Amino acid sequence: EIVLTQSPATLSLSPGERATLSCRASQSVSIHVAWYQQKPGQAPRPVIFDGSYRATGIPARFSGSGSGTDFALSISSVEPEDFAVYYCQQRSSWPRTFGQGTKLEIK
Amino acid sequence: QLQLRESGPRLVKPSETLSLTCDVSGGSISSTDYYWGWIRQPPRKGLEWIGSIYYNGNTYYNPSLRSRVTISPDTSKNQFSLKLTSVTAADTAVYYCARHCARAYCGGDFDYWGQGTLVTVSS
Numbered sequence: 001e002i003v004l005t006q007s008p009a010t011l012s013l014s015p016g017e018r019a020t021l022s023c024r025a026s027q028s029v030s031i032h033v034a035w036y037q038q039k040p041g042q043a044p045r046p047v048i049f050d051g052s053y054r055a056t057g058i059p060a061r062f063s064g065s066g067s068g069t070d071f072a073l074s075i076s077s078v079e080p081e082d083f084a085v086y087y088c089q090q091r092s093s094w095p096r097t098f099g100q101g102t103k104l105e106i107k
Numbered sequence: 108q109l110q111l112r113e114s115g116p117r118l119v120k121p122s123e124t125l126s127l128t129c130d131v132s133g134g135s136i137s138s139t140d141y142y143w144g145w146i147r148q149p150p151r152k153g154l155e156w157i158g159s160i161y162y163n164g165n166t167y168y169n170p171s172l173r174s175r176v177t178i179s180p181d182t183s184k185n186q187f188s189l190k191l192t193s194v195t196a197a198d199t200a201v202y203y204c205a206r207h208c209a210r211a212y213c214g215g216d217f218d219y220w221g222q223g224t225l226v227t228v229s230s
Binding site for chain 2: 001032034036038043044046049050053055056087089091094095096097098099100101
């Protein structure tokens with residue numbers, strides 16, 4: 001089973017600042033990492049797939065990077081609506097696994 | 108527009124079987140391009156993939172739940188279901204159904220989700 005480790009657990013930023021969230025895989029997953037945004041009481045929303053491709057409707061301030069074992073989700077200038085929990089997930093192999101999440105909170 | 112909707116009992120007694128159905132509209136569970144899966148989220152915790160089914164009936168389960176999980180399709184109703192046996196309080200969670208990619212490139216992985224349903228295990 002591929003374990004995904006996200007860091008930091010919590011990221012406290014002010015609107016307008018840059019956010020960088022990390023996801024590390026226990027073995028290579030090629031580019032097959034997706035990122036999801038989840039707000040309280042809502043289902044997860046796709047943000048990035050296959051490492052760097054933005055999902056439908058996701059603003060350009062979101063970008064993804066990485067391959068192999070190290071991945072990052074960046075938000076160039078955090079907007080108030082971006083404060084949420086973000087999860088990474090791999091589709092390289094079964095079982096599908098998720099990271100434990102990073103909470104992006106308002107400073 | 109693809110839509111998924113979970114339904115089933117919201118309260119299940121310990122040691123009994125949790126049963127949920129995911130109704131799919133706007134797309135077919137017989138598509139060769141996608142898996143159809145279940146994910147759960149205990150209160151205030153992260154996401155856990157439970158298992159998925161493919162159009163040909165192949166199933167894939169989380170090893171930690173494999174002995175208790177069955178996912179099955181009903182192509183006539185365009186639905187798929189989840190059964191989790193011998194439940195305990197640790198199975199209390201929001202259960203989501205979702206579609207995810209079965210090809211080398213799909214334009215997304217878990218790209219459509221149901222709204223989720225909270226199932227509580229309690230006597």
